Amino acid sequence: MKKHFLFTAILVSGFAVHSQNKIITITNSLPVDREFETIELTKKSLGLSVTAKLENYAVKEIGTNTFLETQTVDNDSDGIADLILFQPKIKASSHLVFEIIEGEKPSKETTISCYSRFVPERTDDYAWENNKVAFRTYGPVAQKMVEDKIPGGTLTSGIDAWLKRVDYPIINKWYEKATNGTGTYHKDTGEGLDNFHVGDSRGVGGIAVKANGKYYFSKNFTSWKTITTGPIRTSFILTYANWDANGNTITESKLISLDYGSYLSRFEINITGTKSIAAGLTLHDKKGTIGANIKEGWLSHWEPIDDSEIGTGLVVPKNTLTSFDNHITNDKDLSNLYGNLNVKNNKVIYYVGFGWKKGSPFQTKQQWETYLSTFAKKINNPLVVKLKK
Incomplete structure (x- = not known):
């Protein structure tokens, strides 16, 4: 389209x-x-x-x-x-x-290219997309199912990547075929698929707080609010129950937006109880390679995924990325590439997303990292608007 x-x-x-x-x-x-x-x-x-x-x-x-x-x-x-x-x-x-x-x-006629919604028919996901990429994360019903040992639940505040390869909206279409039994979004029939495992990982941009050498993070979101959908932007707010990080009570909400043409969602984290956070990219089975440029403000992970490859990336405004941690562990799903970010006035802003080899122009790690580098330059040198008096 x-x-x-x-x-x-x-x-x-x-x-x-x-x-x-x-x-x-x-x-x-x-x-x-x-x-x-x-x-x-x-x-x-x-x-x-x-x-x-x-x-x-x-x-x-x-x-x-x-x-x-x-x-x-x-x-x-x-x-x-x-x-x-x-x-x-x-x-x-x-x-x-x-x-x-x-x-x-x-x-x-306006095309709603930037779209998001709560998905009660798939437990209680929240999903969002534009013409390039799609994402989802998980709500309280999915969490309770896991805690009550009911099959089909999901317990994570990590962010899932939906690997779309078309420029038209797919969220409603994929959920519908999964709900009515006419297909599955775990198989690629030409539009892409969901083969990106999240589990307990941070997925693509979930956060953690590090205390005494250990990473702590929230559970599923507890409430949501859609702000806008349209041809240029979708945005929404996710709120989380208070959580503990080694004795410190953390409050957390996320204002997430995704604009037309971008491979990266903007995350504005509102948080109390900590002076810093770690925004993570899952390392999956640790077969990928990382890239980092602290001065420019970006982190990258490039890895094989089934019969293709994918790059995930984190970009932050200048002087925000203080360090990174290529955190490797034998604990299932807990290996993540973390970007360490300072909290200022109870807020942290970063951009995070992915480029799939089958659904984007990025065919190599170098091409993906060039995109992240250029993206960083643009957010640090925004277009200047001046009103004629």
């Missing part, structure tokens, strides 16, 4: 000019072309009144007759949009000028 970013000029004939239209300049300071990076605009950043409705605004590149795909987000669920999102394409070391136009928005 091809995604169309731009509206054609024919759609703008009835668009009214309004005094609240705004002009912004977006600058790319890096010597690389930029795309699939999300610009977030608020009423305040645009100099709009508090009564303005972001849903009524569209984004048009100056000098063209095309409108960019946009999405509005209500972060606090008060019924009022807080953000308008869009993804410009900007050449290396250059800038573009856009007009933010108020009026009747051009109409088109």
